Amino acid sequence: MMPLQLNQEETVTQADDRGFFEEKVIGLLDQLFGAAMRLVKNREDAEDLVAEAVTKAWASRRSLKDTENFRPWIFRILTNTFISDCRKRAVRPQTETLSENPSDAETAFSLFEELHQPFLLWWGNPEKEFLNKLLREDLAKAVDALPDLFRIVVVLSDLEGFSYQEMAGILKVPVGTVRSRLARGRGLLQKALWRHAKEAGLIKESKKSSERFYEKDKNDRL
Amino acid sequence: MKKIKTIGCEEALKHLLAYLDQELGPAKRRELEHHIEICRTCFSRAEFEKLLKTQLREAGRETVGAAFEEKIKSLLGRF
Numbered sequence: 102m103m104p105l106q107l108n109q110e111e112t113v114t115q116a117d118d119r120g121f122f123e124e125k126v127i128g129l130l131d132q133l134f135g136a137a138m139r140l141v142k143n144r145e146d147a148e149d150l151v152a153e154a155v156t157k158a159w160a161s162r163r164s165l166k167d168t169e170n171f172r173p174w175i176f177r178i179l180t181n182t183f184i185s186d187c188r189k190r191a192v193r194p195q196t197e198t199l200s201e202n203p204s205d206a207e208t209a210f211s212l213f214e215e216l217h218q219p220f221l222l223w224w225g226n227p228e229k230e231f232l233n234k235l236l237r238e239d240l241a242k243a244v245d246a247l248p249d250l251f252r253i254v255v256v257l258s259d260l261e262g263f264s265y266q267e268m269a270g271i272l273k274v275p276v277g278t279v280r281s282r283l284a285r286g287r288g289l290l291q292k293a294l295w296r297h298a299k300e301a302g303l304i305k306e307s308k309k310s311s312e313r314f315y316e317k318d319k320n321d322r323l
Numbered sequence: 324m325k326k327i328k329t330i331g332c333e334e335a336l337k338h339l340l341a342y343l344d345q346e347l348g349p350a351k352r353r354e355l356e357h358h359i360e361i362c363r364t365c366f367s368r369a370e371f372e373k374l375l376k377t378q379l380r381e382a383g384r385e386t387v388g389a390a391f392e393e394k395i396k397s398l399l400g401r402f
């Protein structure tokens with residue numbers, strides 16, 4: 102049994118904690134939910150994941166050493182909750198057959214290189230036209246298709262704007278690992294967008310024929 | 324003014340994503356910015372990657388419903 106005085110102090114600190122905690126959580130709720138949506142891919146599970154992470158965060162609030170770090174701290178809890186939920190459900194790790202080596206073909210894949218036409222005159226910009234045709238839904242689906250390991254870093258970096266250093270802290274891996282996973286994740290993402298665009302008929306003519314077309318066009322005009 | 328090292332496309336591409344992520348040190352950043360000013364292909368590529376990044380961020384933006392916010396508030400109230 103703890104002395105009475107200590108108990109009272111504890112009560113006061115907790116009341117202060119709660120106001121701060123609630124304000125922070127409510128302020129970050131859209132962001133936490135946005136990240137959760139891309140991690141678990143549906144609203145219901147995303148709501149459960151956020152609620153679970155918030156509960157865990159409250160229980161381990163003493164582990165937050167610096168209140169300035171609240172955002173990376175709670176995202177770390179969200180990410181860990183997601184990872185441990187995957188393990189509990191005995192979801193087969195999707196990364197088994199994938200190496201983290203960024204020199205793989207997927208990392209080298211570049212939408213820009215597929216789309217860019219160096220002979221085009223300045224008013225033509227097929228790569229920007231391509232991006233303009235993509236819907237929010239197309240992008241979300243491409244993120245969802247990434248294996249967990251790479252999806253997490255793409256979500257933390259491109260969607261939530263965390264720095265490499267912050268991500269290293271969130272995932273407890275070296276910065277070099279963050280970089281290589283991110284490179285790999287982005288390569289896979291661009292490949293998925295390319296595949297989707299082809300299937301959806303967003304890309305109609307082949308690069309070769311359009312190049313010829315623009316070459317002819319250029320000769321006619323100049 | 325200190326002279327900026329001139330880098331080639333290969334070197335520029337290697338650092339492009341870190342540049343867009345604002346993760347390059349000042350010296351490397353100046354080299355890359357200089358290259359982008361003089362190289363049209365790398366300039367276009369930087370614009371493309373930047374736009375894709377912006378679109379991804381927008382695609383990831385979600386808004387919780389009022390019901391869920393209430394649920395979280397009542398959860399917090401029980402702590």
Ligand SMILES: [Zn+2]
Pocket residue numbers: 331332333335358362363364365366
């Ligand atoms: Zn270049």
